Amino acid sequence: MTAPDPDSGLREVLSSLEMIPLPMIRVVVFSVVALALAGSALAQRAEVIDGIAAIVNNDVVTISQVRELIGARERSLREMYRGQELEDKIKEMRLSAINDLVDRQLILQEFKKLQEKGAAIPESR
DSSP, X not given: OOOOOXXXXXXHHHHHHTTSOHHHHHHHHHHHHHHHHHTHHHHTTSOOOOOEEEEETTEEXXXXXXXXXXXXXXXXXXXXXXXXXXXXXXXXXXXXXXXXXXXXXXXXXXXXXXXXXXXOOOOOO
């Protein structure tokens, strides 16, 4: 008897995401992020090193990518705001960053599809 493949469930979930329309992916991503941010008060006690911020078809946007995108701006916000206003500003900025990264990933995926069909990039001048 062989042991079950621990990655089979993940593969099944990722393959089923390919059939989900883009607006639905955005809703799911927004919902996941909203839930994650709602628990930020609890998460402040235990720092997450890295994890999944969003799944875009078969590609993953990581928390570290979000942090890299907003690092300097978040530090500036921490100097300007305090309390609930700071939390609200950071949540807003993180959601915006995730949306930007999802959009970038979708553009890259579409570009790859076009390349596979033989599209070429014109040389820059």
